[in-house]
Amino acid sequence: MFLYSIIINLIAAIIAYFIMKYATIQNLKIPNIVEYFSIYGLTSISLILIYIKGFYNNALLLEMLITFIYILYYLRSIDSSRKKYHERFRSMILSFGYTRSSYFESFLSKKIINKILESFFYGVGIHFLFNVLLMDFHDELNILTIIIPTIFFFISSLMKTLKTGKLYKVVK
Numbered sequence: 001m002f003l004y005s006i007i008i009n010l011i012a013a014i015i016a017y018f019i020m021k022y023a024t025i026q027n028l029k030i031p032n033i034v035e036y037f038s039i040y041g042l043t044s045i046s047l048i049l050i051y052i053k054g055f056y057n058n059a060l061l062l063e064m065l066i067t068f069i070y071i072l073y074y075l076r077s078i079d080s081s082r083k084k085y086h087e088r089f090r091s092m093i094l095s096f097g098y099t100r101s102s103y104f105e106s107f108l109s110k111k112i113i114n115k116i117l118e119s120f121f122y123g124v125g126i127h128f129l130f131n132v133l134l135m136d137f138h139d140e141l142n143i144l145t146i147i148i149p150t151i152f153f154f155i156s157s158l159m160k161t162l163k164t165g166k167l168y169k170v171v172k
Contacts, residue, residue, distance in 0.1 A: 005128040013116050016074030025100045030079045037072040044153030050130040051146045081115035
């Protein structure tokens with residue numbers, strides 16, 4: 001089960017890295033929907049999907065959907081790290097004569113790999129934890145024990161995505 005969690009996260013991290021590399025070299029913007037896949041969004045959606053996966057033995061579609069959610073999680077964490085570095089230093093480094101590709105390989109990829117490793121450990125941990133807990137105790141769990149934490153995780157994801165000053169407008 002642990003090796004399975006590592007493989008799912010490794011596949012998602014590698015795909016997210018190459019998507020971010022392509023987006024940086026082509027100067028593309030990552031869609032705003034990715035902002036909802038912070039650690040809170042990942043936790044809430046993973047909790048629901050892995051709980052649903054417990055009803056099916058070989059749910060390939062759910063496995064693909066879980067991997068896609070993890071790709072979005074890695075894209076979000078990489079993009080937040082990339083924005084900090086990219087917006088400050090991109091024009092300066094490119095003015096030194098570097099191409100976008102060499103800029104990515106020489107400077108930005110190191111920052112991105114550090115962020116991927118940080119996110120990777122959290123992703124493996126949460127995937128393994130949910131798989132073990134929900135597969136071992138699936139029959140004994142009440143659906144409310146899954147829905148209530150999921151709602152709280154989702155609300156915290158919205159609070160993180162929305163700026164703090166705008167939160168009171170949503171609540172009204």
